[in-house]
Amino acid sequence: NRQITLASRPVGAPTPDNFKLRETAIPKPAQGQVLLRTIYLSLDPYMRGRMSDAKSYAEPVAINEVMIGGAVCRVEQSHHENFQVGDLVVAYTGWQDYAIANADELLKLPEQLTTPSYALGVLGMPGLTAYMGLLDIGQPKAGETVVVAAASGAVGSLVGQIAKLHGCHVVGIAGSAEKCHYVTDSLGFDACLNHRDSNLAEQLAQQCPNGIDIYFENVGGAVFDAVMPLLNASARVPLCGLISQYNATELPSGPDRLSQLMGLLLVKRIKMQGFIVFDDYGHRYNEFSQAMSKWLAEGKITYREDMVQGLEHAANAFMGLLTGENFGKLVVQVGPL
Ligand code: NDP
The missing domain is CATH 3.90.180.10 (Medium-chain alcohol dehydrogenases, catalytic domain)
Incomplete structure (x- = not known):
């Protein structure tokens, strides 16, 4: 063994x-x-x-x-x-x-x-995370703009596709040109940007002409910096993960922007909510499983x-x-x- x-x-x-x-x-x-x-x-x-x-x-x-x-x-x-x-x-x-x-x-x-x-x-923990984080905390409405990073990954790929099924304009962010092509061509996102490009913030602004209504947070760090100025009034931010920080041994350098962030949350009435999938949503597994199995069977979700x-x-x-x-x-x- x-x-x-x-x-x-x-x-x-x-x-x-x-x-x-x-x-x-x-x-x-x-x-x-x-x-x-x-x-x-x-x-x-x-x-x-x-x-x-x-x-x-x-x-x-x-x-x-x-x-x-x-x-x-x-x-x-x-x-x-x-x-x-x-x-x-x-x-x-x-x-x-x-x-x-x-x-x-x-x-x-x-x-x-x-x-x-x-x-x-897709039918387990990451699927439940994407489904509940987006639908319960994000509350997407048709026509809204949704942004998600780690967009080719387990959670992000599903967040974007579920958002498309709800009629949203969906922009993914991923770490290579190959991943970005997959996200648009196979997953059907409206656009996907490479977070390794130096002008991520400008590209994101271009792809989100009406601002961002839901930012599904998987990574934190530089990606959040690009997202923050584009968040609309009453935006929702399901706070799922901060993978860019998991190996960090110290706080990021540069000015402390916590008060800037809190000011933004205040004046724009932005709702940012963390969640731990099984603790918060384990009891809704069956509801998720039925919806996701149906979408998979209908060919509406690629995985x-x-x-x-x-x-x-x-x-x-x-x-x-x-x-x-x-x-x-x-x-x-x-x-x-
Ligand atoms: P993925 O399959 O998406 O794999 C992780 C991806 O993160 C990598 O492929 C990479 O994609 C991206 N990444 C790594 N470092 C960085 C960085 N510095 N900046 C931007 N992107 C980075 O993993 P999961 O889908 O399983 O998880 C996604 C997130 O969801 C994680 O933060 C995880 O902790 C969280 N999570 C939270 C749960 C909860 O209950 N709250 C439950 C499950 C997951 P790329 O090449 O595109 O950069």
Whole structure:
């Protein structure tokens, strides 16, 4: 049983020596438990936060513990009546080949699910994040302008497409020309800008002639600087993530603009609201799942996975996620289906 553990806490960007691969015996399930074999492991930006011991909404991973993570797993042994050998489930088993889990920690996947890894993305946590953040906090109306960064990624790609389904003018921001082409040509956004271009602010102003009504915040930093002057009165900002800051070791240089931001929120009556997806919206999973499954079946949502082969490549793939090397939802295939 291969396991990848947290060997040390990163200072700044994670490095290979923050992770360690070790071999252990396959664990034995007790009464009420199942033995799970990992097929697909989801790699997500929140894991950077769990590697750090700074106070947050969730406990950090302890040193020498297995890195946490959601996975699609096959039930290999069952000591619980609700699960049979061969069932596919989603569980938070982490970066390892085998794990035991309590039956009440498992979500059983329907037999007819043709692509089980979608349960980690478009039909899972990132999908729920995009759907609830945009619809519940963003409250999009037809004709409004929506901007989202990390636009080719798991959450951003869905935010933009759901906004299009609601009749909005949608501008994405992504990290390469190739990603931008995908966002406009395959996902159907109205425009997509490269945040590595020096004149991002001017280009964004051009693509948002009526200002910005919803900015779905995934990245923070320089992208937010370009967005801020364009926010309209009564704009909504679902505050989902700040990935440009996850490896930061100090506050950004330059003048402190907090009072400028607060002044803007005040005079323009802008609503900026953070959310933690399962804490705030876990109870609405079924509503989301029905809507998204329908859109997928109707061909209204396009979804791309970046599938990495082999648990031994998980650390490298995760480090790349924080710098934009992934193209689509990052998933590791740990074992055969
Ligand atoms: P993605 O699949 O979008 O991958 C992350 C992407 O972030 C990279 O591919 C890169 O894309 C972009 N990125 C990295 N660094 C920067 C930077 N400095 N400036 C601009 N973009 C950058 O990841 P997810 O869709 O899984 O996550 C997107 C965001 O949503 C994250 O901030 C994450 O923490 C957050 N999130 C929050 C949840 C919540 O409950 N609040 C739940 C799930 C996700 P590019 O090449 O285009 O720059």
